[in-house]
Amino acid sequence: MSTRIQWTDETFNPWVGCQKISPGCLHCYAETMDNRFNGGAWGKDAPRRTLSESNWKRPIGWNRIAERTGQRMRVFCGSMCDVFDPAAPPGLLDRLFATIEQTPCLNWQLLTKRPELAPQIQYPSNVWLGVSAETATWWSKRVKVLQQAKASCKFISYEPALGPPPVSAWLYDNIDWVIVGGESGPEARPFHAEWALEAITKCQLYGINVFVKQLGANPHVSGHPIKLKARKGDEIDEWPKSLRVREFPGVTV
Numbered sequence: 001m002s003t004r005i006q007w008t009d010e011t012f013n014p015w016v017g018c019q020k021i022s023p024g025c026l027h028c029y030a031e032t033m034d035n036r037f038n039g040g041a042w043g044k045d046a047p048r049r050t051l052s053e054s055n056w057k058r059p060i061g062w063n064r065i066a067e068r069t070g071q072r073m074r075v076f077c078g079s080m081c082d083v084f085d086p087a088a089p090p091g092l093l094d095r096l097f098a099t100i101e102q103t104p105c106l107n108w109q110l111l112t113k114r115p116e117l118a119p120q121i122q123y124p125s126n127v128w129l130g131v132s133a134e135t136a137t138w139w140s141k142r143v144k145v146l147q148q149a150k151a152s153c154k155f156i157s158y159e160p161a162l163g164p165p166p167v168s169a170w171l172y173d174n175i176d177w178v179i180v181g182g183e184s185g186p187e188a189r190p191f192h193a194e195w196a197l198e199a200i201t202k203c204q205l206y207g208i209n210v211f212v213k214q215l216g217a218n219p220h221v222s223g224h225p226i227k228l229k230a231r232k233g234d235e236i237d238e239w240p241k242s243l244r245v246r247e248f249p250g251v252t253v
């Protein structure tokens, strides 16, 4: 495992770069990382950066391992980009889907803030398709589209959560998994533990698996900030017991 993201085993990027699109992007971690090493790949007209051939060989290697061990591996695709970015380098989305077809022992977790085209795509059965939803309003906008897509597993990344989760039951229909998390970083916006509890309760009510990833760098309980030792609030032992839920969807491929 070469990632610190607790809900996946590996990360893969078909290119690097993106453009901010909604409030969840304000402190985009990927842009900060990119600026540290290269920079210039964020913005509407900024050329996205292509990656080496050896990068494209990595999923083939993981697939061999998963085949040999009989243990499927989860791959989060797009930690440094958005897979449905309209400014993606030509041909690379097709190449990504060809790679997904070639690696049937991997569960590909494709996460986007731009699901508009998602319902028109045919997904291989090893794709888990997800949308980010930072507030109830964005949840409603993006989940409505996700619900129409024909992927075998659909999920919501409620991270960085910037407000309470939605109330309406239909916004949880046809969803297999919800990831919950507060924002990281020095300027993290507040995350209220009550939002996580509400999301857990809703998921349990509607039979959805839920994974609480972190309480973030600015956690609050009952309206007051709390101090946690872990910088990102990702040490599960520090949390109230009611929030310690880390489930995965029970899909079979």
Ligand code: SF4
Pocket: 017, 018, 019, 020, 021, 022, 024, 025, 028, 029, 030, 031, 079, 080, 081, 082, 113
């Ligand atoms: S969509 Fe994701 S990668 Fe793109 S700017 Fe927003 S947070 Fe960053």
